[in-house]
Amino acid sequence: MYFAIPDARQTLDRLMAVESTFDGTTQPIRQWVSEHRAKIKENRNLIENESPANDIPVLNMFLRDLLVRAIKGEMGSRVYEELLSTIKSKEDLHETNYREALKNANYRWGVDNGSKVISDVVHHVQSVLHWNWRVYIERAENEKETNFQSDPMLSIKNISFKLRDLALSNFSPHYAAFDLHVTRVLTRLGWLNYGFPFLGNTDLEMGNNPGNDKNYLFLHRLFDSLSDMTEGNYTPVDIDRILWHLGKSVCGARSRCGACPIGGGCPTGKHRTTDD
Incomplete structure (x- = not known):
C-alpha cells in the first residue's frame, strides 16, 4: 500500500x-x-542576568520538573507551589524544608524518594555547577544534537532524559x-x-x-x-x-x-x- x-x-x-x-x-x-x-524568553532572561536572586527561582523550576515522576496535572502544580513557599533563599536549602514541601503537596512518589532527588540536585548545582546556570544551558545548547548525553545531572538516580529535558524545555526550544x-x-x-x-x-x-x-x-x-x-x-x-x-x-x-x-x-x- x-x-x-x-x-x-x-x-x-x-x-x-x-x-x-x-x-x-x-x-x-x-x-x-x-x-x-514567551515563557522560555522570560526564563532565559533570568539566566542571562546572572544574579544570586535568580538562582533559587531557576532551581525551583528544575526541581518541579525533575520531581514530575508519579505526578499528574494539578499535583505537579501543588508541588511547585509548595517549593516556592518553602524554598525562597539558599538558606532554605535543607532536608527539613524539602520534606515539608513534599508532605504538604501530598507527593505521591513518597517524601523519602522526593527528598533524596532534591538533595542530590541541590548538591550537584552547588558543587558541580557552582550555581552557574548560564554555562549549563549554553553547554546544553552546544550539545543539543546528541541530547546532551554528557550531562552529569543524568547520573543522579531517577533523573531520566525525559525529566531532564522537561526541565530544560523551560529554557531551551531544543529540548x-x-x-x-x-x-x-x-x-x-x-x-x-x-x-x-x-x-x-x-x-x-x-x-x-x-x-x-x-x-x-x-x-x-x-x-x-x-x-x-x-x-x-x-x-x-x-x-x-x-x-x-x-x-x-x-x-x-x-x-x-x-x-x-x-x-x-x-x-x-x-x-x-x-x-x-
Missing part, C-alpha cells in the same frame, strides 16, 4: 487553530505555543520531553518514517517508546529534523507542544479524525474517514 507522508510545515500550520483545553483553559494551540515561547500523547500522534501521521536516515547511528533505535533510551534519542533527533523541515519556523519544543495538545484534544486513544483539520491528509485519518 502506498501513502504519502504529510508535509511537516503545512501540517503544523493547519494544526495551530485546533482548540485545546489544559488546566481549565481552552484556547487555540497557537496560543499555547505562543505562551510557552522536548516526549510522552505517549505525542508519540501516538507522530506515529499516526507517519512521521517516524522521516527518521530512516538516522538508523546508521548505533545510539539510536527507531521506535515510539519514550521510556526506551534508544527510542528517546531517536525521537530527539527526529524532532530536530522536523524543525529543520519547517526552516526553523517551528522549534522541537513547538512541535512537541502542538502534537501534545492535538493528542489531548482530538487525536487521543480514540481519535476523532472527522474533527481534525488534517484528517484527509493524515495516513491514519484518511483510512479511518474512508471507513466511516
